[in-house]
């Protein structure tokens with residue numbers, strides 16, 4: 715049966731009396747970029763957390779690859795989690811400051827049981843190269859990289875999970891304008907090559923227009939499809 719990669723129906727997220735996301739629905743196919751755009755506080759990040767099941771929504775359904783995630787226990791979700799990877803705004807926040815980049819990228823391979831001592835290092839080097847980082851940067855720690863390089867390393871780590879969906883929450887907003895285009899081009903190339911679906915959260919309308927296939931404009935937790 716054909717189903718969207720991600721199918722979000724009527725999700726609601728509340729923080730006490732505040733309704734951050736109010737019965738929001740959208741769907742996203744593999745190889746497609748759907749943007750959530752809107753002003754600060756309209757509920758974009760809360761939607762990202764609900765899609766990733768990092769915060770369980772208070773209502774509605776999140777279907778990923780045809781499976782209804784809100785009905786699953788944490789244990790049942792665990793094997794699905796690598797397939798939906800977040801990339802957050804703060805490039806330094808997604809990597810541990812204590813670990814070298816090569817270990818950060820290797821970790822998902824180890825967790826998945828995909829680490830092999832003979833070809834693991836070459837796989838890490840390949841992932842770093844794929845995101846435009848010289849594999850020698852694997853020896854560095856995050857603070858020894860620029861913001862753009864660090865965001866690329868975070869994307870390499872996400873790719874090590876072999877995801878189908880990336881939830882990109884303001885992935886270029888903290889970067890200098892001069893490096894933004896490079897990271898967006900990388901994301902475009904990866905999507906073409908791997909058929910990834912992108913839920914792209916961004917407050918910058920110009921970036922959204924350039925990058926997204928479709929846009930959901932959010933206001934006060936509600937969405938308008940454009």
Ligand SMILES: Nc1ncnc2c1ncn2[C@@H]1O[C@H](COP(=O)(O)OP(=O)(O)OP(=O)(O)O)[C@@H](O)[C@H]1O
Pocket residue numbers: 729732733734752753754755756757758759760761917
């Ligand atoms: N942990 C929380 N506790 C209480 N209220 C929260 C929490 N997180 C978000 N909110 C509130 O929920 C609403 C939506 O916030 P959210 O961060 O999802 O919006 P956003 O569009 O991503 O904004 P921004 O771009 O500023 O991050 C806001 O009113 C915000 O104050």
